[in-house]
Amino acid sequence: MSDIDALQARITAALDRIAKGLEARADAPDPEAVRALAQQFDEAQAANARLAAEVAALQETVQARDSALAAAEEARGETLTRLDADLQALRAANQQLRDSNRALREAHAAGIPEPQLIDTALQAEIDGLRATRAADRAEVEAVLAELARVIAGAGTADTTTEEA
Template identity: 60%
Template sequence: MSQIDELQARITAALDRITKGLDGREAAGDPAEMVKLRQDIEDEKLANAQLEERVRTLRERLEAREAELEAARSAQSDSLRKLDADLQSLRKANQQLRDNNQALREAHQAGVAEPHLINKSMLAELEGLRAARAADRDEVEAVLTELGQVIAEAGDDTATKTEDA
């Protein structure tokens, strides 16, 4: 981009010099030379306009790409937060299950049958399974999102190479 800006500045400076030269020579100038100089000015203006259009196009593509990357970062961050929450839930459910199993072992050693402990243990186990399933689902979604981004980038690279060719 800096090369394009530099070339644009050089072209503008050249156009200014040509214009100043034409102003000074109009009274005594050769008509054929004047036509050539005017044509040179028009050619430089056209080249300058083409460069400006290319710079504008490149800036638009850059801004679009930056917006895509920011959206991907945001989606990835949300996905990681959700995965973290599910993993925390899984840890909590597993701890509850361990506590209930310990209480069941103690009740069994004491020879006491505690139906509410069995129910509590089964509920904790179900909650642990649900949390594990949610964590697995979030992990799969994160992987699929990442794969989608990689595939999209590969497609963009192919399209860019085709455009540049």
């Protein structure tokens, strides 16, 4: 009888293990559902990789634009600095010419006749005034070019905003 009891205990233990195994299988997800979820996961990873690549490309584009804008801004600043220095030097030279012409006219009025010197000084003054006018024109053209760039940029920004 002890053999029967031992066999019965072993059979009961085996049946319990089988029952637990069946319960565990019953709790396991459906293989089709697992495959579907795995496929969705793979698709999500692929979409994420595509989006990451697009973000990287956009970041490169933004960096390139920022670099180009910084370079353009620096060039404009240098151009305006040079233009300002040229204008200041030209104005100083013109003032010096005016002063020397005034002194020559006063010398002539005092009876020291030097007509060639006066003519040369007057011609230099006329040339200086023409140069001043040309520099002023260049300054206006630089301002107009900058305004055109700003207006064109505003039109591009409006178009980009409307597309979004």
